[in-house]
Amino acid sequence: MMRTRIYEHVVELPDFPCRKYFHSRQLMQIYEDAQRQKPYMVVVSDDDEQVVAHLLAVVRQHRLWIPPFLMQHAWIIGEGEYERGVNNREEVFDMMVSALKNKLQHQVLYFELLGFEQKMFGYGALRRMDFFPVKWMSVHNSLHSAPPQDRISERLLHRIENGIARGAVTKKVENDEEFDAFFKLLSQYNWLKPYHYQPPASFFRSLMDDGHCQIFITLFHGHVIGAAVCIYSENDVYLWYSAARRKSMAPLHPLSVTLWKAMTDAHEAGYDHVRFLNVGMPFRRNPYRDFILRFGGKECSTYRWFLTPIKWVNHFFTWLWRIIGI
CATH class of the missing domain: 3.40.630.30 (Gcn5-related N-acetyltransferase (GNAT))
Structure with missing residues (x-):
């Protein structure tokens, strides 16, 4: 049975290879050292404690000219990184995004996922979590x-x-x-x-x-x-x-x-x-x-996926997407 854990500091990460820079421990360290950015690395391990996948997200703070003058949003680029031999990637992706949603949904104004290599990757899982897609150009x-x-x-x-x-x-x-x-x-x-x-x-x-x-x-x-x-x-x-x-x-x-x-x-x-x-x-x-x-x-x-903590907003945009295909 696979298990999911979220790490907030690079020094706590288990050992695993990183090929994609947007999901690397190097970039996580840079986020950790930077102002107004906080990284979260989701790691999925198997029964033998071997890492099978990981995904890096960052919470960014925005300064605003109007109240509340500060907001946060979670930003993820790409589907994450998977070890060779992982055949159920969308299932593992579902686990990682679900873990992030449960941890951050009351801390951020919205989630934004972008840069997927395949347009329909994770479609079913994200829709079940109330994410709504917006058509984007690549x-x-x-x-x-x-x-x-x-x-x-x-x-x-x-x-x-x-x-x-x-x-x-x-x-x-x-x-x-x-x-x-x-x-x-x-x-x-x-x-x-x-x-x-x-x-x-x-x-x-x-x-x-x-x-x-x-x-x-x-x-x-x-x-x-x-x-x-x-x-x-x-x-x-x-x-x-x-x-x-x-x-x-x-x-x-x-x-x-x-x-x-x-x-x-x-x-x-x-x-x-x-x-x-x-x-x-x-x-x-x-x-x-x-x-x-x-x-x-x-x-x-392609799609960019968004999620807010306000359910009716997600449902409204989901309905709008079905009507006009935004």
């Missing part, structure tokens, strides 16, 4: 079958080349001065985007020090005008955060130049895909999605 660029230059639109490539010719230079963050300029730009970019949670500066420094993160910045006359935070896990690169001075520096196309450098760097390093984590909902008009697709990526529909 875009990834394949790097293994063709170089990025063969997939990008000619118009976007021309814009990138024009921005570079005018003096835009993209590089990786290498010192404190560049990091401070990056974080300032990111903070300004997210100032009026309350849904975009931004961790403190120490969090990004720890990611870089851990070796699974690179921050790309685009400079013009010494000023940072574009930035992208990339996470490297297994054979894929995940674009987690990005920012740019798109209006004041529009002729230089800073976001395009920055993302292009991140993609070509990933291709040269031998990664298989670049995955964009925050493309948005599948509205007919989605400028960011349309922009990302010009790099030659593949678009597919």
Whole structure:
């Protein structure tokens, strides 16, 4: 019989391998050290005390301009990690999410699950727990079958080349001065985007020090005008955060130049895909999605799953999903 246990500190974790960075003990330690973030690692063991699966969740604190001025939400990316030979993955996933729900449902305003590799994974289990799905867009660029230059639109490539010719230079963050300029730009970019949670500066420094993160910045006359935070896990690169001075520096196309450098760097390093984590909902008009697709990526529909402690809210959105398919 399998048993589930939730750990709040890395030092308490049993020994098990971690291949997926978003469910690793390294990232858990970074969450644990960061302000306004608290990690929870769910571990499932068999009768022999051997770990068969684990899943990392983090509770994030948001500061608000209106009462109650502070809220918390639980955030999980991906289905977790399973040892080879585990055939009942959805059953194990059900156990892990149920344990988290029981522990955190009275502490957070809502749960958010995203980044599933398979759209329908865990569908039945999550619906039984009153989670409701929201259709979301997922875009990834394949790097293994063709170089990025063969997939990008000619118009976007021309814009990138024009921005570079005018003096835009993209590089990786290498010192404190560049990091401070990056974080300032990111903070300004997210100032009026309350849904975009931004961790403190120490969090990004720890990611870089851990070796699974690179921050790309685009400079013009010494000023940072574009930035992208990339996470490297297994054979894929995940674009987690990005920012740019798109209006004041529009002729230089800073976001395009920055993302292009991140993609070509990933291709040269031998990664298989670049995955964009925050493309948005599948509205007919989605400028960011349309922009990302010009790099030659593949678009597919997926779900983000949400749960609130207020039952009627979950039931209302479940009903709405059945009626209009949100």
